[in-house]
Each structure stands twice: as structure tokens, then as C-alpha cells.
Amino acid sequence: MKISVTFMGTIARDLLGDHDPANQVIDLPDGATLKDLFTYLRIPECREYAAIVEKKVGKPEDPLSDGMAVTFFQTVYGG
Amino acid sequence: MEIIRVDMSKKEIKTGQMPPEYEEWGGRGLTSLMIHDEVNPACDPLGPENKLIIAPGFLSGTGFVNTSRVSIGAKSPLTGGIKESNAGGTAGALLGRMGIGCMVIEGSSKDDSLHLLKISNTGGCELIPADEYKGMRTYRLVESLHETYGKKNTILCIGPAGEFQLSSASIQATDMDGRPCRAAGRGGMGAVMGSKGIKAVIIEQGGKSKAEFADPEAFKTAGKTYANITKEHPFTGKMLPALGTAGLVGPVNSLGAFPTRNATQGTMAGWEEISGESLAKMISQRKGNPTHLGCSQCIVRCSNEFLDSEGQYVTSSLEYETIWAMGGMTGITDLDVIANLDFLSDDIGLDTMNTGVAIGVAMDAGQAEFGDSQAALEMMEEIAAGSEWGRALGNGPDQVGKHLNHHRVPTVKGQSIAAYDPRGMQGNAVTYATSTMGADHTTGNLVGLYLGGVLDPLGTEGQVEASRNAQMMMAMVDWTGLCLLASAPVNTPDGKTAFIDAVNAKAGTKYTFEDLMAKSIQILKAERAFNRSAGLSKKDDRLPDFFYKEPLPPHNKVVLLSGEDMDRVFDS
Numbered sequence: 001m002k003i004s005v006t007f008m009g010t011i012a013r014d015l016l017g018d019h020d021p022a023n024q025v026i027d028l029p030d031g032a033t034l035k036d037l038f039t040y041l042r043i044p045e046c047r048e049y050a051a052i053v054e055k056k057v058g059k060p061e062d063p064l065s066d067g068m069a070v071t072f073f074q075t076v077y078g079g
Numbered sequence: 080m081e082i083i084r085v086d087m088s089k090k091e092i093k094t095g096q097m098p099p100e101y102e103e104w105g106g107r108g109l110t111s112l113m114i115h116d117e118v119n120p121a122c123d124p125l126g127p128e129n130k131l132i133i134a135p136g137f138l139s140g141t142g143f144v145n146t147s148r149v150s151i152g153a154k155s156p157l158t159g160g161i162k163e164s165n166a167g168g169t170a171g172a173l174l175g176r177m178g179i180g181c182m183v184i185e186g187s188s189k190d191d192s193l194h195l196l197k198i199s200n201t202g203g204c205e206l207i208p209a210d211e212y213k214g215m216r217t218y219r220l221v222e223s224l225h226e227t228y229g230k231k232n233t234i235l236c237i238g239p240a241g242e243f244q245l246s247s248a249s250i251q252a253t254d255m256d257g258r259p260c261r262a263a264g265r266g267g268m269g270a271v272m273g274s275k276g277i278k279a280v281i282i283e284q285g286g287k288s289k290a291e292f293a294d295p296e297a298f299k300t301a302g303k304t305y306a307n308i309t310k311e312h313p314f315t316g317k318m319l320p321a322l323g324t325a326g327l328v329g330p331v332n333s334l335g336a337f338p339t340r341n342a343t344q345g346t347m348a349g350w351e352e353i354s355g356e357s358l359a360k361m362i363s364q365r366k367g368n369p370t371h372l373g374c375s376q377c378i379v380r381c382s383n384e385f386l387d388s389e390g391q392y393v394t395s396s397l398e399y400e401t402i403w404a405m406g407g408m409t410g411i412t413d414l415d416v417i418a419n420l421d422f423l424s425d426d427i428g429l430d431t432m433n434t435g436v437a438i439g440v441a442m443d444a445g446q447a448e449f450g451d452s453q454a455a456l457e458m459m460e461e462i463a464a465g466s467e468w469g470r471a472l473g474n475g476p477d478q479v480g481k482h483l484n485h486h487r488v489p490t491v492k493g494q495s496i497a498a499y500d501p502r503g504m505q506g507n508a509v510t511y512a513t514s515t516m517g518a519d520h521t522t523g524n525l526v527g528l529y530l531g532g533v534l535d536p537l538g539t540e541g542q543v544e545a546s547r548n549a550q551m552m553m554a555m556v557d558w559t560g561l562c563l564l565a566s567a568p569v570n571t572p573d574g575k576t577a578f579i580d581a582v583n584a585k586a587g588t589k590y591t592f593e594d595l596m597a598k599s600i601q602i603l604k605a606e607r608a609f610n611r612s613a614g615l616s617k618k619d620d621r622l623p624d625f626f627y628k629e630p631l632p633p634h635n636k637v638v639l640l641s642g643e644d645m646d647r648v649f650d651s
């Protein structure tokens with residue numbers, strides 16, 4: 001299945017190295033979860049990084065489905 | 080530590096040693112405890128009985144990173160309760176280095192004359208007649224004061240809004256480049272300063288007292304550890320230096336909690352144009368500085384310098400809350416316009432948040448279309464001109480709501496909410512409602528817990544407890560003078576230990592984290608006691624009705640926490 005991902009903040013610069021920092025489409029096997037996407041992108045699965053799907057912070061066990069859009073943010077603590 | 084008392088009724092200044100009961104305090108701890116002890120809660124906030132207290136944080140002036148905050152407190156003309164608003168820039172660190180624990184400005188002029196309060200680097204203080212500066216906006220004022228009294232001096236000042244004693248009037252503080260662009264914006268502290276007849280406080284550079292540390296070596300070690308964690312932390316070491324606080328536009332909007340067009344929507348069409356990513360790109364393309372040193376001792380550099388398309392300076396620093404208030408709430412998606420509105424706020428001496436929300440309420444009530452940049456700029460000039468309409472705007476959203484008979488006014492205790500809609504972040508509803516300061520995100524923002532997946536922003540579970548903990552934590556941060564943005568490392572185990580070690584090494588204490596929390600409770604209790612005596616009650620710890628009645632798209636939620644939930648924050 002194809003997942004469209006967007007990286008905000010400095011995630012692309014800081015963590016992705018060999019990935020194209022622009023928005024991109026990632027191919028994952030059926031049944032993949034958000035945790036698999038974190039692993040594939042080598043983004044640490046911790047409080048400091050959030051994956052937002054349909055206006056909500058996703059949980060690692062959330063299943064992904066074809067055509068889903070996931071946006072990655074750094075956790076922010078206030079402005 | 081020294082205490083400076085300035086009696087504006089007698090034009091008398093007295094200096095002395097800080098009373099022992101206040102020695103272990105600084106920042107908000109000191110301002111709030113002293114206001115509680117010395118100010119009649121029933122007094123007129125703009126009368127002679129009120130006191131304006133200016134206090135650097137407990138760690139300000141030391142080598143500990145990011146501790147240059149200066150707290151300014153008084154009874155607020157906006158909320159009718161106690162207020163502490165803190166500013167960055169250079170004042171906190173300088174006062175701390177000079178060994179000045181606080182300045183207490185009391186009484187008021189019998190006429191409408193203005194004065195400067197000058198603190199020399201040898202510790203001498205004087206009042207200087209300043210009627211020639213009447214009506215002057217802050218940028219011109221600071222330029223002129225720098226010419227007369229020395230280029231490098233730190234200045235805290237008011238603009239026309241403070242002289243008019245408007246409830247949204249700020250006290251502007253000079254930044255590292257000597258520009259009056261940092262602000263103690265909230266709660267009308269500028270109006271209190273105006274009521275005292277003080278146009279500016281000038282603090283001469285170069286003053287130094289012997290630093291007092293119980294254990295200098297332990298202090299150094301703790302400071303080094305905290306600095307290293309701050310540099311490595313993804314928020315303070317990476318995101319903030321690159322995008323500044325504007326980096327919050329994306330995540331908060333993506334959670335559907337970005338109050339838009341006077342809080343009628345939770346996401347903004349065109350948010351990408353005002354995002355931190357766009358701002359940083361625009362600043363870099365125009366050869367401005369997206370990673371600007373705004374405050375002394377700062378290793379984070381969340382500040383920026385915004386230039387226009389010709390490369391001319393417009394403002395510093397364009398921050399998330401301002402982008403939201405002047406952009407999100409008004410429907411304006413042009414960063415150049417928002418930067419101009421920010422500059423005008425600093426120059427006139429206004430809280431960008433209360434003023435942006437006032438403009439948003441006016442637009443919602445039909446005074447102008449949402450997104451009408453010209454109308455927003457004209458409203459700012461109305462405030463500066465002191466017209467009747469301008470005074471309503473400058474007194475904040477409640478006044479605008481009353482003036483236009485409009486019901487949708489997003490305030491608590493008269494102060495506007497911040498850039499997190501309480502329907503999209505239920506715990507922030509609790510903080511807005513119950514904070515001693517009115518709707519104030521800096522007293523207990525839970526956005527980090529929501530993005531970190533620790534708490535569901537749309538549920539009710541755990542919100543009261545999380546808000547209570549955050550309010551205690553922020554009271555602690557605020558009395559030490561640590562910049563709120565650089566306090567994220569305190570959430571890490573090593574960062575927390577280093578922070579506590581630094582406080583202990585300075586004070587000669589053996590406090591645990593729980594002890595520090597107990598000190599925070601002492602501050603909150605004093606603030607709440609003052610508010611109760613000032614006439615604020617449980618019914619003031621409530622959000623406006625529309626947050627309970629009008630669901631916010633896209634989640635279509637209302638605030639789910641009841642009045643009883645709000646009362647649980649401080650009743651247990």
C-alpha cells in the first residue's frame with residue numbers, strides 16, 4: 001500500500017539523511033502499522049516525534065491503509 | 080539582594096536589603112508573594128495603592144543558560160486579579176548581575192507628568208522628568224533614550240497605550256540589539272506603569288555585584304549539564320533555532336486546535352503561508368536572521384529578524400502567538416501584514432495577543448471582513464490615536480464585545496485565550512479557566528503532552544491533573560527566571576536533576592523536586608488568596624458559554640469539562 005508522508009519542522013534535515021525531504025509516497029506491505037512507518041523512516045518512536053493522521057496523533061499500533069496521509073512533526077512544548 | 084522602592088507620590092527612592100522572607104525568591108515568586116503581602120486586593124489597579132514590581136528570576140544574572148526573564152507583577156487592570164507577565168531581552172540578566180532583587184514602584188503622580196527611572200551601574204537610582212517623551216512610541220523613545228543616556232543601556236518602557244492606561248498595554252523590553260521588541264505583554268502591566276507616571280526604566284550596562292553561590296562548582300556542573308541537554312533536545316536544540324515558535328502553527332493546526340476567525344474554526348485555510356516553515360524560508364530569502372539572539376544567556380535562539388521585501392527591518396521577533404492572534408484570529412494569511420501588526424503592537428506598546436483577538440472579535444461582529452488587512456492596520460492606528468473606538472480595542476476583547484454587543488468573546492477573567500482552542504485541547508480549557516492569571520497558556524500549556532501521545536486532547540480523562548501539574552511546574556519555572564521555551568529539558572530526568580542542582584547550589588539548600596513543587600504551591604496559593612480577596616470567585620474560573628455551545632470544526636467538539644471539574648484543580 002502507498003502512504004503519503006510529509007515531514008515538518010527540521011525532521012527531514014535532522015533525521016532522514018538519505019530520504020528526499022520533500023513530501024513523498026512510501027510503499028509498505030499490507031497490514032503495516034504506524035510503528036512500521038516509524039521504523040522504515042528511522043524516526044525514533046518516542047514522545048519527541050508525532051505522526052498526525054486525520055487531525056489526530058497516531059498510536060504505534062494504528063493500522064495504515066492505502067492512500068493514507070501521515071504528517072510527522074517534532075513535539076512542541078509551547079510558544 | 081537589594082530592593083529598590085520608588086514612591087511616585089513623594090518622588091522618593093529608597094534602597095535596602097531584601098527582607099529575609101523573600102531572599103530565596105525571584106521572578107513570579109517574588110512579585111506574587113509581595114503583591115499578596117503588600118497590595119490591598121480591593122485597590123484600583125490604576126490608583127496609587129497598586130504596586131508595580133519588577134523582579135529578575137532567582138537564577139537570572141548567573142551563568143545558567145536562558146535565565147534572562149524579568150517578571151513584572153501588579154494587580155491587573157485587565158483581569159482584576161494578580162498578574163505576572165515576564166519578558167526576555169536583557170533586563171533580567173542585568174538586574175540579576177547587579178544584585179537587584181526587585182524594584183517596587185508605588186504611589187502615583189498627582190499630575191500627569193512623566194518620569195524616567197534610571198538605575199546606574201553603580202547602584203544609584205534617580206527619577207528624571209520626562210514630559211518631552213509624552214506620546215512617543217517605543218522605537219523612537221528607545222532611540223532617543225539611547226542617544227541621551229548611552230547606547231548600550233537596557234530599557235523597559237511604555238508606548239501611547241500605556242500612557243492611555245489601556246488594559247492591553249504592554250511593557251516593552253529591549254533585546255540584545257537594543258530594540259524594544261520583547262514584551263511583558265499580558266494583563267495591562269503597561270497601564271499600571273503609565274498610571275505611576277513612569278515612561279521608562281533605564282538600566283545602565285556594566286553593573287556587577289559579587290555573585291552569591293553557596294556552591295559555585297556544583298552550580299557550574301549543573302549549568303553545563305543543562306546546557307548540553309538543551310542543545311541536544313529536538314525542541315530546544317533543533318526546531319526552535321530553525322523555525323522559532325512559529326513552528327507550532329503546523330502541529331496545532333494539524334490537530335484542529337488552531338483557533339481561527341475568532342475561534343469559529345479549528346483549522347485555517349492557507350495556514351501553510353503563515354507556518355514556521357514559510358516564515359523561516361521567507362526570512363532567509365530576504366537575508367534576515369531566522370536564528371536570532373533575542374535575549375541574554377540564550378543558547379536556543381528562537382528569535383528572528385523579519386525584513387520586508389526590500390530588505391528593511393520590520394520586526395523582531397515574529398512569534399507563534401502573534402502570528403495566530405494577528406493572523407489566525409483575523410483570517411489574515413500575509414506574513415508581511417502580520418509582521419507590520421507585530422511591529423505596531425511593540426511600537427504602540429500593546430499585547431499582540433489581546434489586541435489581535437480584539438480585532439478578531441471586531442471582525443466577527445461585522446466591523447470588517449475577516450482577512451481585511453487594511454482594516455486591521457487601521458484599528459491599530461485607532462488605538463494609537465486614542466479615539467473612543469481605539470480605546471475599546473486597546474482595552475481588549477471584552478470591551479470590544481460589549482461595545483459591539485457581540486457574544487463570541489474568547490476570554491477568561493477578561494484576558495484572551497492563546498493559540499490553542501480549548502475545544503480541541505481540553506486540558507488547556509482547564510488551564511485557561513483556572514489560571515490565577517486569566518486565560519494564559521504560559522501558566523500550564525499541555526500541547527507537548529498531546530503531541531507526545533501522553534494524553535488525548537479531545538477526551539476528559541487526566542486533563543484536570545495534567546493542568547494542575549503543569550500550573551505548578553510553570554510557577555516553578557517562572558520564579559527561577561528560566562525561559563519557558565528552554566524549560567522543555569526539565570521534562571527529561573537528567574535535565575530535571577541539573578535544574579534542581581542549580582537551584583540548590585545557588586541557594587545552599589537540599590531541595591528535592593517535591594520541595595520545589597511545594598514552593599510553587601505557595602506561589603499559587605498566594606495568587607489565589609489575592610484573587611479571592613479582590614472579588615474573583617469560582618464563577619470567574621469558567622470559560623465563556625460559547626465554548627460549551629458551539630462545536631469547533633473539524634472535531635466538532637465543545638468543552639467537555641464542567642465547572643465542577645474546573646474546581647477540582649485547586650480544591651484537592
Ligand code: SF4
Pocket residue numbers: 145167168371372373374377378379380381382562563564565
Ligand atoms: S528561547 Fe527565545 S524567548 Fe527564550 S531566551 Fe532564547 S530568544 Fe529569548
